[in-house]
Amino acid sequence: MDFFEHQEAARRATRKLVFLFALAVVGVVLAVYAAFAIVLIAPTRYQGDGATYALELMTNPDSERQRALGAVDFLFDRPWWDPSLFLSVAVGTALVIGLGGASKAAQISSGGRAVASLLGGRLLAPNSGGLEERRLLNVVEEMALASGVPVPAVYLLAEEPGINAFAAGFSPADAVIGVTRGCVRFLSRDELQGVVAHEFSHILNGDMRLNMRLMAAVFGITMISSIGGAVLRLGFYAPRRRDSNNREGGVGAALLILGALLYIVGCIGVLFGSLIRAAISRQREFLADAASVQFTRNPGGIAGALKKIGGLAQGSRLMAARAAEASHFYFGNGLRESWFNAFATHPPLGERILRIDPDFDGVFPEVTPEDVPESRLAPARTPPRLPTPLNASDFVAGIGVLTNAQIYYAEAMRRSIPKPLLEAAHEPVGACALVFGLLLAEDGAACARQLQDLRARVDVAQFAETERLLPDVRAIDVGLRLPLADVAVQGLRQLSPDQFDVLMPAVDALVWGDQRLDLFEFTLLRLLRRHLEPHFRPAERPAVRYETWEPVLPEALLLLSALAWAGAGGDSGRSTAAFRVGVSQLEAGERRDWPMAAQEECCDLARIDAALGRLCEGSPWLKKNFLLAAATAVMEDREMSLEEGELLRAIADSLGCPVPPFARDEMVR
């Protein structure tokens, strides 16, 4: 399965979720109705003296209040099926489930960060921490560089002694990875890499988004049992005196029964919730295990980690009270092994290991803390020669796929970035300085002007750091400039929202200072917007709106024209040729003579942004088709320059399709 098929599969799973959810709601409504029927209708049917009781009430002049209270069980022989009762129960239950789900959805709407803090995670500052934490951050950073997704924020669950991990978020741009204390203590670097690769597969395959929805939906369904608990307590404290003349106690008793019934019915909801979770999540865990092996080419890594879970007394169990809500996010089973397999969110440990390591004998190793020697923080492996995509379909096939060659390459790429720059990229002031440095003009006079402007805009710390780092920034290989910016995103996330609001205008001023926008500037601007805005502003999450080409064809044509112009360097003949081959790949009906947009139109950044925004709402199939056309247009002249490659990556990234970096042998040492 390629990246786009995974996305489609995730969408299908979402539809399955909706279906199962609807089924569960119907089930719960029926169960709640049964509970109400037992309380309200059953007494009327089995109360033998119902008729005498009714007579007594009617003849008693003081019965107004009693009637109000007694009316519930006053009527006798009510039919089991009561439409008005059913209607109110259905509406009430649906409201409860809807409100519960909506409140949870609102709570986690700020993305992966919210889930991580819900689970008791502590954000690891990218520039702090002991060796263990440093190693974890390095592994995550390398994996992110290799796959082309922004480096996720890493949270440490410091209170959790077991071995477990999770990935959460709506999109790669707001994804976070959480890791337990046990994970960093007990796992070797290879095993850690296996676990992180498993989580990256969740990020790349669209599982995370599904998991977020699952969390809200299941929370809604299990809401009834929480309410049952509350009603139970209410009934417990309500007056319960009961003698022959006073039937007030009936309210308390009724509440008690109703509460208990709701609680039991709620457990049916919990059951449904677990079943839905298990149905959707288990298969995906196998897939992610397989992907981890595929990414790292090292079955020993993830198998070793799983075996250590088996060998550790704590296993992968979690201590946090909220763990159950998010059990489907985790790497290993976070709860006690269930008595019945159908409810487990994760396949049995032994089965998972056997699928990766068929020789597994079922004996778990004894687990001792790993000591982290300094030298193992970054292994010095010789970078392999990466095949550069030769044609457009290779390019499309490489989207969202990781190979161990790419991971080694990313390791080497990271090592090739001079240490002062790498350190600067991990802290906020330095990261700002790097971005400014990358955008400053080479030309002395222009650069001086830009610096003057910058001095007035930014903090003294940022400005001093920019001047200090500028020579180093200028000296790095052009191919390392964007990877450096990718790393710097981590430092920039440490800014406060106010500081971010100062940064972006300063960046814009640097980009537009010379009244023109070159490809590198465009790509960098895109990268910053895509990877930082979801962190600082309430993010909008593109839903799939377009399944066919008609509504978004103008956008696709504009973008293809822009790509064609960008690659041709002002030569209108070459750009037209590039546009034509690109368009020929679009599966948008018979017509092929679509008009090409003029160069001026393509320079309008606002229009390009809007076009990318609309195309982002296309189905995975549309995106795949568009990227194929885009890559064909770019490679029309049978070569892809570094700038063209980076531009293509930026556009794919804007559509939510992460592309691994292209190899350049002279770039890494």
Next chain:
Amino acid sequence: MHYISMALGFSVLVVLGIIVLFLLGIAGWVVGTYNGLVTLRNRFKNAFSQIDVQLKRRYDLIPNLVETAKGYLKHERETLEAVVKARGEALAASQRAASNPAATGAVKDLVGAEATLGGALGRLLAVVEQYPDLKANQNMMQLTEELTSTENKIAFARQAYNDAVMLYNTDREKFPANIIAGMFGFTAAELFEVSGEAERQAPKVSFS
């Protein structure tokens, strides 16, 4: 009769439903407010880590600075000792604050210790001014330069931290969130403010 009681039964149900909805709304609001406060508290705690990183860097620089200056400043032992002592105290205060920035007094103690350290460093650098040999020492120049840049970064990180604290404090004081804040012990967070005097005394001199 039959219809009257059915209507009554129905109205009891409706009342019950409204009560349940009302309780649900309250519960939802409590949970939402609580979670919002937790998120904001986590955010300012996270923001503290950047201050902490830079403070640590500065505490690491100071022994080198003292070591370099020692050879030249034979008659300024007191000044040097004051710096070393203030550094030790600030280091201890920073470790306390880093373990939980939300603890009462933790940040305030650190601010106090930092002010003392800043004063001691300012006096040391003023003394250094009187020793041209030391001032021209390559190592000394590099160290003071690095000290200045670290100071600047601390100020920047402090700004980010204070932004986060302000956000948290405003939210927790607003009505009706303040009821929740009071019930669950969300105490006011302390700003990391450096008093005007200490700020002036902080080594802003550059030797370039």
